[in-house]
Amino acid sequence: MAAAQRGLRGTVAGKSELSLVDGEKGRLLYRGYDIADLARHASFEETTYLLWQGKLPTRAELDRFRGDLARERPLTKAQQDLMGTFPPDALPMEVLRTMVSHKALFDPDREDPSREANLRKAVRLVAQFPAIVGAFHRHRNGRPYVAPEPGMDQATAFLTMLHGAPPTAQAARALDVCLLLHVDHEFNASTFAARVTAATLSDLYSAIVSAIGTLKGPLHGGANENVMRMLQAIGEPGKEEAYVRAALERRERIPGFGHPVYRTMDPRAIILKEMSRRLTEEMGEPRWYAMSARIEEVMMREKKLHANVDFYSASTLYALGIPPDLFSTFFACGRVPGWIGHVLEQYADNRLIRPVAEYVGPRDLAYVPIADR
Numbered sequence: 001m002a003a004a005q006r007g008l009r010g011t012v013a014g015k016s017e018l019s020l021v022d023g024e025k026g027r028l029l030y031r032g033y034d035i036a037d038l039a040r041h042a043s044f045e046e047t048t049y050l051l052w053q054g055k056l057p058t059r060a061e062l063d064r065f066r067g068d069l070a071r072e073r074p075l076t077k078a079q080q081d082l083m084g085t086f087p088p089d090a091l092p093m094e095v096l097r098t099m100v101s102h103k104a105l106f107d108p109d110r111e112d113p114s115r116e117a118n119l120r121k122a123v124r125l126v127a128q129f130p131a132i133v134g135a136f137h138r139h140r141n142g143r144p145y146v147a148p149e150p151g152m153d154q155a156t157a158f159l160t161m162l163h164g165a166p167p168t169a170q171a172a173r174a175l176d177v178c179l180l181l182h183v184d185h186e187f188n189a190s191t192f193a194a195r196v197t198a199a200t201l202s203d204l205y206s207a208i209v210s211a212i213g214t215l216k217g218p219l220h221g222g223a224n225e226n227v228m229r230m231l232q233a234i235g236e237p238g239k240e241e242a243y244v245r246a247a248l249e250r251r252e253r254i255p256g257f258g259h260p261v262y263r264t265m266d267p268r269a270i271i272l273k274e275m276s277r278r279l280t281e282e283m284g285e286p287r288w289y290a291m292s293a294r295i296e297e298v299m300m301r302e303k304k305l306h307a308n309v310d311f312y313s314a315s316t317l318y319a320l321g322i323p324p325d326l327f328s329t330f331f332a333c334g335r336v337p338g339w340i341g342h343v344l345e346q347y348a349d350n351r352l353i354r355p356v357a358e359y360v361g362p363r364d365l366a367y368v369p370i371a372d373r
């Protein structure tokens with residue numbers, strides 16, 4: 001039997017039409033469209049439609065889709081009451097995971113596994129992710145729930161439900177671009193977890209709960225929060241190099257660097273870097289960008305490692321007023337269309353995912369009676 005690849009590196013684990021990650025050239029395509037192009041011209045909603053339907057929507061299709069999302073976005077009274085019982089210091093990713101599990105119990109299509117029913121569940125899930133995050137943030141700060149307006153797009157609703165007042169058009173567009181940059185990334189860990197769950201023919205909600213639990217880890221979606229914590233610990237420009245070198249000497253990992261696939265700078269990080277520069281300047285806190293850029297130089301020189309998506313998303317989200325402990329939930333809000341797209345793709349051509357292990361334990365041991373151990 002062939003030897004195991006640690007972490008399945010380089011293993012082609014299935015086929016997908018959703019996104020192409022070209023690690024050598026540093027390109028990311030969704031359904032054939034370059035993310036740089038989508039970030040310039042498209043919205044999160046358009047990108048989500050593209051991923052699920054395999055084509056860009058017409059104006060009428062997009063309007064209908066946005067309307068569907070808006071209708072499903074507000075939290076029910078039961079959801080608000082449930083959230084009211086959560087401890088204010090609960091971890092936001094655990095709140096999200098719990099609320100999604102709870103929502104599954106009440107979904108009118110819960111016993112219908114058809115693609116049509118799954119697309120209706122998909123709209124409900126995508127619409128409510130930011131609503132859950134915003135409502136929990138307000139609950140933990142003792143503030144009342146704020147309902148979204150029916151005409152709001154996803155990014156505007158997100159910031160409104162979080163801060164209690166609508167954002168500027170520029171802030172909403174910046175968040176919109178951040179969301180669409182996170183929509184899909186091939187067989188990343190959380191997406192793969194969702195596919196493994198779906199491949200047992202378990203339901204869409206269960207697959208999404210698996211994905212949330214997987215994204216939570218610091219090697220995956222937790223990295224952006226750790227980037228911001230690092231910037232805050234460094235505190236001011238001029239101290240970055242000493243901080244990074246000391247951490248590397250302790251053999252610690254610097255969050256926001258390295259990637260299992262990209263050998264160049266992550267193409268999402270290139271776009272986020274420019275957004276971070278502009279937004280931190282606009283908020284009057286250019287140091288977060290300046291310090292990040294300096295860390296990037298040091299990491300290239302010391303470790304030859306490039307920034308990944310989490311590195312500049314940290315200062316960008318911070319500039320948009322999102323608290324660091326919500327960064328992973330933001331990542332989930334961006335990635336949930338991708339999880340769903342992969343689950344639908346898995347259902348459409350399913351085979352149980354069941355790899356084999358390279359056994360490295362002992363063999364042929366003689367059983368020892370309990371009295372003799």
Ligand SMILES: CC(C)(COP(=O)(O)OP(=O)(O)OC[C@H]1O[C@@H](n2cnc3c(N)ncnc32)[C@H](O)[C@@H]1OP(=O)(O)O)[C@@H](O)C(=O)NCCC(=O)NCCS
Nearest residue numbers: 218219220223252253254255256257258259260308309310
């Ligand atoms: C993303 C990540 C898990 C990819 O890991 P990987 O491809 O499996 O790479 P490995 O864990 O095999 O690391 C390879 C080498 O690079 C080093 N390395 C990788 N990422 C590093 C980082 N962020 N900081 C310091 N060193 C790092 C490892 O220590 C290892 O060195 P060694 O061979 O001397 O032990 C890893 O780069 C990481 O932990 N990054 C920080 C967390 C992060 O930003 N996650 C978000 C990913 S989008």
